[in-house]
Amino acid sequence: MTGNENPKKKKRRLIRIIGSLLSLAVLTYIAIMLISGRGLSLSWLTGLFPDREPAEMADEFHFEVGRDRVFAYLGDSLAAAGTLGVQVLDIGGGETLRDPFRMSKPAISALNGRAIAFDIGGSAVRVFDKSRTVSTIETHGAIVSASINRNGWFCVCTLGSGGYKGVATVYNDKGNVVYNVSLSSGYILSAELSPDNGSLAVLNLTGNGSRITFYHGLSSESADNAYDFPGGLIVDIWYPPDGDLVAVTTESLITVSKNGVGGELYAFHGRRLGAYAFEDDFFALHLLDYGVGYRGQLVTLAPDGKLLGVLATDRELVSVSSCGGYLAILRNDGPGLFSAELEECPISAERVPTTGASLILSLGDGAALAAGDHSAAVIRADASEELPEDDAQ
Secondary structure, eight states: TOOOOOHHHHHHHHHHHHHHHHHHHHHHHHHHHHHHSOOOOOOHHHHSSEEEEEEOSSSSEEEEESSSOOEEOOOEEEEEEEEEEEEEEESOOOEEEEEEEOOEEEEEEEEETTTEEEESSSOOOEEEEEEOEEEEEEOOEEEEEEEEESSEEEEEEEEOOOSSEEEEEEOOTTTTTTEEEEESSOOOOEEOOOOOOOOOEEEEEEEEEEEEEEEEEOOOSSOOOEEEEEEEEEEEEEEEESSSSEEESEEEEEEETTTSSSEEEETTTTTEEEEEEEEEEEEEEEEEESSSSTEEEEEEEEETEEEEEEEESOOOOEEEEEEETTTEEEEETEEEETTTTTEEEOOOOOOOOOOOEEEEEEEEEEEEEEOOOOOOOEEETTTOOOOOOOHHH
């Protein structure tokens, strides 16, 4: 009977129409992604369904990225870069991203869930999160270093040409070039973007030491301020979430204001700098005695330079990493976990063996990844261990 359709039939037909339209939309999306070569991401679709219970962290992670593997922690995922490209695994060990490409000397850096992988001396750069590649870049000059800030903006430093000794190029979180500066007065070692994307600090060598040059506003190639460190070498620079730039030198830990004024946080004259780690809550430095093998000390410092902890060392320290208030170290005889005050955390006896590990990555929450070219095993602080009664009081 026209115009008088059964309500139940009408409802079923409406559901079928909606289902058909949704299926058509999904198929169209998949076709566009495959044709454009941008890859497939259904994160919008998974967002329609309730989140599953968080997966437990796996005991071992199996990455297939070739040799010379390096790692980064994305908060709820682990990223690896190697000679065959990059790969991301969730904390349960399941693959969420694979991007194959060639690198000769892979390097990686990550912050706030996004990572940058690059080929030192080569031209390949990838910026990615746990599920998609955000930017694919081929540089004109050989890559010296690269960094990423808390907002996903990143900077790539390359060797220059035509009289220039280095170029620092800034990209926004979409992978678009927003600024570049070329230096003719000294080789660029690295560059860091401020957390607000408003300033670039460039570290370069000069004829008599090191210099940090500041470019505020990212609008002119003319420097606004510079800090010179004559007769010494600045090894690395880092922007904390708040405050001035931090620099580690071969003889001290210093801060440098945006006006180019430096201040000493901690000096270690007469000792040799080994490994080091920067963290939002503390800094860690491995300081060695000259001419006495591996003898020295591990020190941790608060952001204001206050000494938090000191630990004597007499064994080779292969790797150091900090995250989430924990410091992970890899000695030549095995790994260890420490608090910011360098109180050692007992490690569970059931941990996976870490033989063959060449680096360590702190994952926070009392866990760390001890990894090499053939294994990547998780070590954990033993939660069952309790303080002695006298210490607990």
